[in-house]
Amino acid sequence: MPLVTKGPKPSQRKRRRLVMILSAMAVLALAAGLVLRALNDNLVFFMAPSDIQAGKIEPGRQFRLGGLVAENSVTKAADGLTIQFIVTDLVNETPVRFRGLLPDLFREGQGVIAEGRLDESGTFVATSVLAKHDEKYMPPEVAEALRKSGKWEEGSAGGDSP
Amino acid sequence: MMHRFANPTRFVRLADRMLPWLFIVTLGSFAVGLYMALITSPPDYQQGDSVRIMYVHAPSAWMGLFGYMVLAGASFASLVWRHPLADAAAKASAPIGAAFTGLALLTGSLWGQPMWGTWWVWDARLTSMLVLFFLYLGYMALWSAIEDRQKASKAAAILALVGAINVPIIKFSVDWWNTLHQPASIMRQGGPSMDSAMLWPLGIMFVAFNAYYAMVLMWRIKAELAARKIETLRYNQAARQEGPAARQEGPAARQEGQAVLEEGS
Numbered sequence: 222m223p224l225v226t227k228g229p230k231p232s233q234r235k236r237r238r239l240v241m242i243l244s245a246m247a248v249l250a251l252a253a254g255l256v257l258r259a260l261n262d263n264l265v266f267f268m269a270p271s272d273i274q275a276g277k278i279e280p281g282r283q284f285r286l287g288g289l290v291a292e293n294s295v296t297k298a299a300d301g302l303t304i305q306f307i308v309t310d311l312v313n314e315t316p317v318r319f320r321g322l323l324p325d326l327f328r329e330g331q332g333v334i335a336e337g338r339l340d341e342s343g344t345f346v347a348t349s350v351l352a353k354h355d356e357k358y359m360p361p362e363v364a365e366a367l368r369k370s371g372k373w374e375e376g377s378a379g380g381d382s383p
Numbered sequence: 384m385m386h387r388f389a390n391p392t393r394f395v396r397l398a399d400r401m402l403p404w405l406f407i408v409t410l411g412s413f414a415v416g417l418y419m420a421l422i423t424s425p426p427d428y429q430q431g432d433s434v435r436i437m438y439v440h441a442p443s444a445w446m447g448l449f450g451y452m453v454l455a456g457a458s459f460a461s462l463v464w465r466h467p468l469a470d471a472a473a474k475a476s477a478p479i480g481a482a483f484t485g486l487a488l489l490t491g492s493l494w495g496q497p498m499w500g501t502w503w504v505w506d507a508r509l510t511s512m513l514v515l516f517f518l519y520l521g522y523m524a525l526w527s528a529i530e531d532r533q534k535a536s537k538a539a540a541i542l543a544l545v546g547a548i549n550v551p552i553i554k555f556s557v558d559w560w561n562t563l564h565q566p567a568s569i570m571r572q573g574g575p576s577m578d579s580a581m582l583w584p585l586g587i588m589f590v591a592f593n594a595y596y597a598m599v600l601m602w603r604i605k606a607e608l609a610a611r612k613i614e615t616l617r618y619n620q621a622a623r624q625e626g627p628a629a630r631q632e633g634p635a636a637r638q639e640g641q642a643v644l645e646e647g648s
Contacts, residue, residue: 235463235464238462238463239463242459242462242463242544246544246547249545249548250548253548253552257552257559261560264507264559264560265560265561266504266505266506266507266560266561266562266563267561267563268561269561287561322500323500324497324498324499324500325497325498325500326429326430326498326499326500327500331429334563349500349501350500351499351500351501351504351563352498352499352500353499353563353565354429354430354498354499354565355429355565355566356565356566356567356568356571356576357568357576357577358427358434358437358568358576358577358578358581359427359428359577359578359580359581360425360426360427360428360578360580360581361425361426361427361428362425363428363578363580364428365428
């Protein structure tokens with residue numbers, strides 16, 4: 222309290238408070254950093270096909286699979302509802318089967334996140350599919366011009382950070 | 384030096400001079416920004432016209448974060464230097480920041496449904512933003528739960544500083560972890576990944592939101608200082624009626640209010 226007249230001078234008390242608060246915040250930041258590091262695997266929203274390849278997922282476990290829909294991989298089954306496509310992280314691929322409604326942004330070359338589990342054959346059976354959009358924004362004409370001039374980087378259009 | 388610029392009287396004088404200009408800037412940039420964002424700016428190559436939600440969503444989210452940075456910075460100054468203006472600024476920033484954070488969550492949800500296919504997911508960005516909203520609510524609740532102003536200010540300031548750890552987490556959540564939310568488009572290495580036809584309206588909207596925030600913040604600080612003056616005047620009046628004995632035993636809050644009064648006179 223600034224009104225107490227005993228003890229150290231006000232300027233000393235201010236410096237002591239400053240040091241104390243700064244060190245408390247440093248310790249807190251360190252603690253938060255350690256907690257986040259420890260929780261790292263749980264904070265990840267989705268796994269990539271390479272994570273499956275690396276054996277990070279026990280069979281039968283429910284998880285989210287993220288990546289790009291591979292070009293020319295989307296096929297519709299005879300019943301007209303079930304669709305199959307391949308999710309790729311440009312290194313490894315996982316086939317996906319899904320029965321249900323797809324979001325508007327779902328298309329080949331676009332990022333998706335599917336939730337479900339792997340069956341015995343290694344196909345990912347999805348219960349829901351979400352579309353992921355990238356951080357790029359441009360008018361359609363600009364996108365068209367980029368494609369024409371060959372400056373379009375396919376694959377990065379899905380923009381998945383690793 | 385701190386005290387030269389943080390003097391309440393000087394602040395009120397400065398605010399009174401700036402407020403009309405801020406009002407004009409807010410009104411003008413909102414008119415131009417909204418017109419460009421909703422009418423003249425092009426649709427997105429992927430998202431079509433839904434991209435227009437971005438012109439409200441991104442500045443709201445930014446103001447939610449900025450409001451918290453002001454809140455935490457002012458709380459820090461209030462704890463270390465015990466300055467009444469820093470205290471008032473922290474308290475004034477909370478409801479504005481909370482409203483912007485709520486708006487960001489709401490518009491994000493409305494945008495997520497057509498684009499992603501879901502209103503809400505528990506990914507790192509969305510969750511940390513929700514935590515920010517709750518931090519604001521907790522901060523305001525703490526202020527109104529504790530009667531003694533000095534105690535309330537101290538407790539709330541500590542909460543604000545503890546919560547400040549969430550700010551970098553929100554910002555970098557999209558880089559550190561896989562999220563459904565896309566990475567940053569504006570503040571990123573290699574410059575904005577947005578066409579200039581969209582970047583301009585977004586920039587003007589940012590100006591509008593910032594000017595609005597500054598304007599309301601100044602209003603609220605002025606109101607807070609005035610409320611403290613009234614509180615002190617009332618207290619002194621009551622003390623005078625009760626006699627000099629009660630005056631001397633008054634709580635510290637009265638004396639602090641007295642200091643504000645004297646600086647203000």
